[in-house]
Amino acid sequence: MVNVHFANGPLRLPETPHALPPEALTAMLGVSEEVGLSREDAEKRRRAVGSNAIEARPAATWFALLLHQFKTPVVYLLAGAAGLAFYFNELEEGGAIVAVLAVNAVIGFYTELKAVRSIEALRALGAHTVRVLRNRVVSRVPAEDLVPGDVVVIEAGEAVCADLRLIEASRLAVDESTLTGESVPVEKDVQSVSQGARLSERRSMLFKGTTITRGSGRGVVTATGLATELGKVSRLIMEVDAGNSPMERKLSRLSTQLVGATLVVASVIAALGLISGQDELLVIEAAIALAVAAIPEGLPIVATLALARGMWRMAEQNALIERLSAVETLGATTVILTDKTGTLTENRMTVQQLLTSSGEVVVSANPPDNALLSRAGADQELSLLLTVAVLCNDADLENADAEGTGDPMEIALLRAGLSANMSRSDLLFKYPLLRKHAFNPSTKMMGTIHSSRDGILIAVKGAPEPIINSATGVLHEGSEIRFDEETRSKWNNYVGRLADHGLRVLACAVRHPPQEPDDPFHELVLVGLIGLQDPARADVPEAIRDCQNAGIRVVMVTGDHVATARSIGRAVGLDTSEGNVVEGRELHEMLRTGTPALRDVGIFARVDPSEKLTLVRAYQNAGDIVAMTGDGVNDAPALRQADIGVSMGLRGTDVAREAAAMILLDDKFSTIVKAIREGRIIFANIRRLVAYLLSCNLSELMVIGLAVAGSLPLPLLPLQILYLNLVTDVFPAFALAMGEGEHRVLNRPPRDPKEAILGRTQWRAVILHAMALSAATFAALGIGKWLGFDQRASVTVTFLTLAFAQLWHVFNLRSRGTSIFVNEMTGNRWLWSAIGLCTLLLALPPYVGPAAHLLQLVPPTAQMWLVVLFSSTAPLIATQIVMLARSGTRPNRS
The missing domain is CATH 1.20.1110.10 (Calcium-transporting ATPase, transmembrane domain)
Incomplete structure (x- = not known):
């Protein structure tokens, strides 16, 4: 428990707010969720805890950088020679030596003038206004004015500006990929979780720097500024000493x-x-x-100049070097610790497999050369499966190449529909929407009710277990085959098989009642399963083979689930055999047994930001030259600590780009291989x-x-x-x-x-x-x-x-x-x-x-x-x- 002292006594700030019931938390913070804080109380708390901002470490002044250029033994020796020359009246010789020293100092000063701005980028990430309940009135205030105890109102599309404990949530989902590495939005609710829950498992919390993708809710501020999880990342960056290459x-x-x-x-x-x-x-x-x-x-x-020339050559191949010394460091790289989401993968959810009673379809990564185009028109179950996925959907997607808005998995379903010539607008014209039942976290299902030529069509999608368990049968050749225990078990096994391959699995079902029912989630007929995944980039397997041929180990380090990490690792050519995939919670025990065990691991999953930093240091302590790739806020401390930090240019956050020594302008992992080759050439030269x-x-x-x-x-x-x-x-x-x-x-x-x-x-x-x-x-x-x-x-x-x-x-x-x-x-x-x-x-x-x-x-x-x-x-x-x-x-x- 952390005490913050006011004039009228201390305020206790909870260390594990995710584990406390909402009523206990509000009592501890001295706030009513119906009234909020008073303006006077909020001002007192702000004076006590400070601004909700991430303080930047003072940057070195230009004078300090210039002075640094003269702090080398070579300069001391030449300066002594110049002094002797002047003392014995050899003015020309002394002046010439001083001129050489000046030229060298100017070049060194110029190359160091660009300071790393990771903390400034973190501050910019939180520069928003937020809706806060104070004195029973909801009003907008600058995000930096938030204090512990404030009741904040949030909805889809907004950025979270402080760490919040949820006290109310409606269909709430949050994109935490930049903080935890989770590749899909995380469902949130008000239920408490265990004290020891990892960051990615704290479903009752919202974290500063993340984004609401769906739903709405209210939360109580539990931490601001450097006390937030984002602020802890900032502290890690400030503590990291990049050192010399x-x-x-x-x-x-x-x-x-x-x-x-x-x-x-x-x-x-x-x-x-x-x-x-x-x-x-x-x-x-x-x-x-x-x-x-x-x-x-x-x-x-x-x-x-040699390093600069290498930098120019790398820029021609889409590798932007932020620090000249990083050019040579790449050539000595012995291990690459790479993030999964957005680095090895596309950072875009895609339909990978569709399973109906008629069979299984593996989706091509490159529409229109897509199996769906040739199968959907002739396969009744497949056509209906895509119809349900497109109709029962809250996302918007103008065309297959657009980014879309809404839940990434729902956008992926719309994109799959478009690849089979099924647009949502056309389907809604054919099946007008009558009513929508929003996704319910308790039932884990969403439903839409439509009119059709035959009467009523109910389209349902959601988690496979509740749909399969509540369905009466499965659709086969236009008719329902009633479920028995064996058939139901078989479909549950299908779900497990897809999940074991690292796919996110959705089930789709229909119902054709004579009239609109009150409860659309009963007497369903299962249509099929859809497996989705953030797929591996096409160029990654070859790039990893090149690294392996060059004697460089590639290790995936991700916050995602083990099954997902193993699936992507298998797709790109990493060793996914038993014992070579380790969870973050096992990392500290592994390090206690000795760093040689690290060399047998190909994938680290469910890893927190601080553990990424621990990993980088462990490899460095073992004598490796470490390149660390990433694109999120969660990667920034490790990018800073690594011998060569590599950020994605297109998808990378400002924080990651500022912390990195090299930025991949095309976001291609293969560009790293080209940069490593250039680094080796530079060292030889x-x-x-x-x-x-x-x-x-x-x-x-x-x-x-x-x-x-x-x-x-x-x-x-x-x-x-x-x-x-x-x-x-x-x-x-x-x-x-x-x-x-x-x-x-x-x-x-x-x-x-x-x-x-x-x-x-x-x-x-x-x-x-x-x-x-x-x-x-x-x-x-x-x-x-x-x-x-x-x-x-x-x-x-x-x-x-x-x-x-x-x-x-x-x-x-x-x-x-x-x-x-x-x-x-x-x-x-x-x-x-x-x-x-x-x-x-x-x-x-x-x-x-x-x-x-x-x-x-x-x-x-x-x-x-x-x-x-x-x-x-x-x-x-x-x-x-x-x-x-x-x-x-x-x-x-x-």
């Missing part, structure tokens, strides 16, 4: 390692220089050069470009370090290295990120989520390539000295040799076993464009006065260019020879 964590770890290594190397080189008596300014300049050389300044830019960047930067580090250790003049100056990194790091690396990838990328299992961007093999290749590049640079320096080049000319030759050697190095990144001339590198048009642009940016500065002065270069002579050409191509030629020699002796690796 695997790629972000790996890049951060790599950056930290680079900074640590750079500090060690710079300290050792500086100490050796000072011990050997070298000029202090020269040593400091060398330390700055080492810091600049070791850090791939272009890596954050290129990684961001990023691995390739990181290897390229590090081999280039490590070669610069070797050139500077060896020169200082050997007491040689600096062959490269800090500003030259900075310019070199911005040119050769950014453009070729970006071109590598644009690669189309391997076609068989989905035929391999997911990589180990803990796998580093660069493994031992990649690091060995990086070091060997860097040694080749630095050796070529020293060779050019030595040849220049031998040819008598002065210091400026030697520096120019060294700069151009290393620059072009790095540029040609991209061709060393082809996969082993591919042709030298035809491979993913030579076939990349972006790469050729990058090489052309970089050639201009590297060759022109020595001939442009200001640039030559800034970089301390001289215009190269023909002899100098020959030295550059020979020295820069030597590493490429040597590496290609080695690769040719090893071709066929090792497996391909990206």
Whole structure:
């Protein structure tokens, strides 16, 4: 019990209002259901409990986001190098480093500026007015002014604006799919349920954010704002820490390692220089050069652009990425937890089977290629079954493609009638409506009375058990076959068989009395049964097979019944064998026995929102990279927690879309597979470009370090290295990120989520390539000295040799076993464009006065260019020879 204190004493708020009788609840809340609260009492309660609104967590300010861009070890190191440059009056070098830091910060700031707005969407979901009884008068008030104890009047079409305990209900049905995952409207009544009833079983309650689909009623407010079930979802979202993606964590770890290594190397080189008596300014300049050389300044830019390019490619395939890091995360996905309703299914009830005494009809999913068209005209029982389903109906449907209004199951019946050329308007013209008996929750039947050429026609539909048990017989070839116990049992078994296949079953019956009776639900003749289901999407089975081939497990997580979940799971290719379908109430016991049991489960049914969140965390704790799909409010916390949350774009709620990292614009599960393929390609491309960047930067580090250790003049100056990194790091690396990838990328299992961007093999290749590049640079320096080049000319030759050697190095990144001339590198048009642009940016500065002065270069002579050409191509030629020699002796690796 929760106490809310007023000036005149505490008000007790019930923790399990669904279990209390209406009179006990109203007494506890201090309200009369005939009078309602007074305006004064309502205002006091509002001051005590607050507004009926879902409070949003304060979003990060733009200044905080901008400041966040400078909180990395790489920035600290480069900022220290800039500080040293300014201190020793090297203004140009210091300014250039600051400019690079600014560019990186602007890009990072832009990518993080869009904050997640899940809570704001939840607030908007409740922005309505509501009819409330106060001082015996029903009037409309803003929904945010509701307080516990208010008596609220509701009817079909209205949104529920607070949690209510029903005190009056007439034919009341509610769409709770966005909160519980239940795929059909839930019947509601005033009867109390057990204290331990799950959310989807609380028939005496209405919940904030759901919608009334049929009937009317009154309810007493039991919870508002964050205390509602919708508010609890909001709390879950606020508590979830999305954290960094695997790629972000790996890049951060790599950056930290680079900074640590750079500090060690710079300290050792500086100490050796000072011990050997070298000029202090020269040593400091060398330390700055080492810091600049070791850090791939272009890596954050290129990684961001590579992910953005993946995002563009995914958008072309109807997958909208809300967070750039989600592009790579998809490629590492090991398990997909998918909602059923609206994700694996159409989120539209459809007639699946019709059963009469003449036989069974399985309905095609694609009218007009529908069995009903060819059967209904010739089959008397089938024709009458559809006639009853269409006449005894409160829904409206203009045509078979329209959405319709009313109960989804009744809309499905009208759509089935239209597929057999039976429109409700035509049938009502033939059988004018005399009277309607609305659906009665106690009898679980609805009836309509019509006039016909033969007198009176009573059409009845409802739950199969009461209709079969009250029917006198079944229609067969135009005549009634009287029920005996065996026949009645047989039809009840038919009902059980359809229900076991996950179908919602309705029975239809008729009666032809001589005159209109007072009670239409007696002496009925059963016409047949109709099985309905929210069917699986046509593209889902193939998409799930693709996931399984890629080593990705697909697990259904739904709030729906076990039989329905098992039926859909069977249809889409999930494992539905005994023990592989688990109810939510069994989940906590399973987790206590250990997470390995999770790997044997294909379907979780009757799962609450908090349990979805528990599931995501359990898989993550087991080391999985989790993608979570969904479209409802109930999915939002799990979407936020998952490594990659995937929402439906067409049917998804605002809350789900805001919580997700990826939105499927076409609502197709198969689009996820395409996105996963793209994610794997992006990781392979990023691995390739990181290897390229590090081999280039490590070669610069070797050139500077060896020169200082050997007491040689600096062959490269800090500003030259900075310019070199911005040119050769950014453009070729970006071109590598644009690669189309391997076609068989989905035929391999997911990589180990803990796998580093660069493994031992990649690091060995990086070091060997860097040694080749630095050796070529020293060779050019030595040849220049031998040819008598002065210091400026030697520096120019060294700069151009290393620059072009790095540029040609991209061709060393082809996969082993591919042709030298035809491979993913030579076939990349972006790469050729990058090489052309970089050639201009590297060759022109020595001939442009200001640039030559800034970089301390001289215009190269023909002899100098020959030295550059020979020295820069030597590493490429040597590496290609080695690769040719090893071709066929090792497996391909990206």
